Amino acid sequence: MQKFDKLTGIAAPMPLINVDTDMIIPKQFLKTIKRSGLGVNLFDEMRYDGDGAEIPDFVLNKPQYREAEILVTGDNFGCGSSREHAPWALLDFGIRCVIAPSFADIFYNNCFKNGILPIALPQEQVDILMKDAEKGANARMDIDLEAQTITTSDGEVVRFDIDPFRKHCLINGLDDIALTLEKAPAIDAFEARAAAARPWV
Known part of the structure; x- marks a missing residue:
């Protein structure tokens, strides 16, 4: 999993509530088990019309937000x-x-397992960041996971909370498999002891 430490990037404003996972990636694109290639269909029904042409008013289709790394x-x-x-x-x-x-909850947990940082903030702080994001590509936000801060393009600093274990995993790029592999020596030792104690198994 890709590590997450610091990020400076364009933030795209999407002031919508209750954005569900079918809006994020519609069900017809769930046939694959590959993690790559799905970006083109992100928000598919909002990004494209019935003929597959881009809808110009959708935020990620606007030139200033095509390279957005923050939502x-x-x-x-x-x-x-x-x-x-x-x-x-x-x-x-x-x-x-x-x-x-x-x-x-499930989406929140899945983000951490895939190297995405989900930050939950009070509405008034989200409003500040939304207004900053509306400035376009010239207004870049800085996110520092170690310091747990977001800095707007105007230099305003917003602090956020995160579970220490999840923070550790993101900074070190550890998904569930990598966490298990960290214990490989202990697992190997256990299996050796178990084989010696019960050779018939």
């Missing part, structure tokens, strides 16, 4: 089904951080 959005982001394809699609597009007043 500032509304309450209850990632609700709906538990599909892990949702963070896969965000990451494949280039989104490394999502900021919202609240997240659906």
Whole structure:
């Protein structure tokens, strides 16, 4: 998993509440088990019309937000089904951080497992960041996970909380498999002892 320490990037404003996982990546794109290639279909039904042409007014289709790495959005982001394809699609597009007043629990957990930093903040602080994001590509935000701060393009600093274990995993790029492999010597030792004690198994 890609490490997350510091990020300076364009923030796209999406002031919508209850953005569910089917809006993030519609069900017809769930046939793959690959994590790559889903970015083109991120927010598919909002990004494209019935003929597959881009909808110019959608935020990620606007020239200033095509390279966005941060998404500032509304309450209850990632609700709906538990599909892990949702963070896969965000990451494949280039989104490394999502900021919202609240997240659906399963989506929130899946973000950490895929190298995305979800930041939950009070609505008034999200409003400040949303306004900053509306300035376009020239207004870049700085996110420092170690310091747990977001700095707006005007230099205003917003602090956020994060679980220490999840912070450790993101900074070190540790997903569930990598965490298990950290214990490989202990696992090997246990298996050796078990084989010696019960050779018939």
